[in-house]
Amino acid sequence: MQQHQDERDQVPPDRDVAWMRRALELAARGRRPDANPRVGCVLVSPEGDLVAEGWHRGAGTLHAETDALSHAGDAARGATAYVTLEPCNHTGRTQPCAQALLEAGVARVVHAQSDPNPRAAGGAEVLRGHGVEVTSGVLDDEATALNRTWTHLVTTGRPWVTWKLASTLDGRSAAADGTSQWITGPVARDDVHTQRSRCGAVIVGTGTALTDDPRLTARRADGSLHEHQPLRVVVGERDLRPDARVLDDSAPTWHLRTRDPKEVLARLAEAEIHHVWLEGGPTMAAAFLAAGVVDEVIAYVAPVFLGRGRPSVGDLGITTMADALRLEPTDITVLGTDVRITAALKEIH
Structure with a gap:
């Protein structure tokens, strides 16, 4: 836990901030009144090139990570995923996003807001447990503000x-x-x-x-x-x-x-x-x-x-x-x- 806290206290590299801002722009395209949070995802190659983008369009549709992965194909292997919300660890209408990222061979995950929903949280730990490098809390405040009302419902x-x-x-x-x-x-x-x-x-x-x-x-x-x-x-x-x-x-x-x-x-x-x-x-x-x-x-x-x-x-x-x-x-x-x-x-x- 201390290691993860120290990680959040560190200043993220400029490239992480830039790609997360793009993920936030994608997330903002989602439907505000939907039951689910608005989430965006960007996949970036080891060389720093854009591989694919995705966002969540509402309950019953692909989550942002799986939307991006559906456009990436084999190019997702070894890539970094920038996600505005911690990848979910919950099986609902779709499989857990953490599992989808593992199966695609993503090497690193950078997420903004940690998932406040106890039913879906834990994706970051699952990814770490399978050897994926995870960076948490990049532009956390901006991501939390984007889903202010959803976060309020989940937490209160x-x-x-x-x-x-x-x-x-x-x-x-x-x-x-x-x-x-x-x-x-x-x-x-x-x-x-x-x-x-x-x-x-x-x-x-x-x-x-x-x-x-x-x-x-x-x-x-x-x-x-x-x-x-x-x-x-x-x-x-x-x-x-x-x-x-x-x-x-x-x-x-x-x-x-x-x-x-x-x-x-x-x-x-x-x-x-x-x-x-x-x-x-x-x-x-x-x-x-x-x-x-x-x-x-x-x-x-x-x-x-x-x-x-x-x-x-x-x-x-x-x-x-x-x-x-x-x-x-x-x-x-x-x-x-x-x-x-x-x-x-x-x-x-």
């Missing part, structure tokens, strides 16, 4: 939750008469749909479903649907109208008759959904915040004042500034006339 047992809100400068999510369309402009709204399309599920409460009758689909500016549609999840005990737009055939829909955020997330975790887009009203947002299960906030703030109206979040039980829930901004972007603020939030319990 619950999906990563992004709470999206749109509000005025004075913190209103709707006017006094209940109208909320549209607080933000078309550029911000288009961005919301793009962000939705990258998530596994979008959540609202029955109140929002009954009042606003949203479709909760991910749409382009011309009204067409994005290729991926998140699972639509309506949370609450009240019945939905039979003709509710959220029940159409544009995307699958769950109606979970509970008010417990942790129960909702447990159901989604069972379905291997690792990124949830929370779009409920102020009561729903407050419930998820109070349960300590919001990881990130994306706020679309419009240069608008209402003076009265519905607040963007319900009562959190905070009565003094000393107890204020403070977030750490990670990105601020101007979208048309609006501002998108992304901020990280730690558990409050």
Whole structure:
């Protein structure tokens, strides 16, 4: 173990960093909402020439290593494999990638993130045990960030939750008469749909479903649907109208008759959904915040004042500034006339 730790502490050669960056570029082509992580692989000859490349395209398809090996043929023998995630040691729909690399005669494996999934981890040790040179941790931070939400599900047992809100400068999510369309402009709204399309599920409460009758689909500016549609999840005990737009055939829909955020997330975790887009009203947002299960906030703030109206979040039980829930901004972007603020939030319990 000490030897492997020392290995991670060493500065990797420039060639290892360069080839791993290429592997990360390939990994980024994978589907964000898929149950599996996004992984890229590059095979390089002993002379330093590119042999083949591959990436994982989603559950049920070839893993990145076997995809690259399928293009390499005999040229994989003696090559170095650069992989963004430790080769798996798990037999599922495909054979373990560690075994595939051994059978192909790969001489060296360089991987970034170590596999946090106990069911699939151990590939590096298997390779070392068969005489393959293994270097771990090259661009580990970048690889982990690429699969941030998947890693969160594997390590915590619950999906990563992004709470999206749109509000005025004075913190209103709707006017006094209940109208909320549209607080933000078309550029911000288009961005919301793009962000939705990258998530596994979008959540609202029955109140929002009954009042606003949203479709909760991910749409382009011309009204067409994005290729991926998140699972639509309506949370609450009240019945939905039979003709509710959220029940159409544009995307699958769950109606979970509970008010417990942790129960909702447990159901989604069972379905291997690792990124949830929370779009409920102020009561729903407050419930998820109070349960300590919001990881990130994306706020679309419009240069608008209402003076009265519905607040963007319900009562959190905070009565003094000393107890204020403070977030750490990670990105601020101007979208048309609006501002998108992304901020990280730690558990409050």
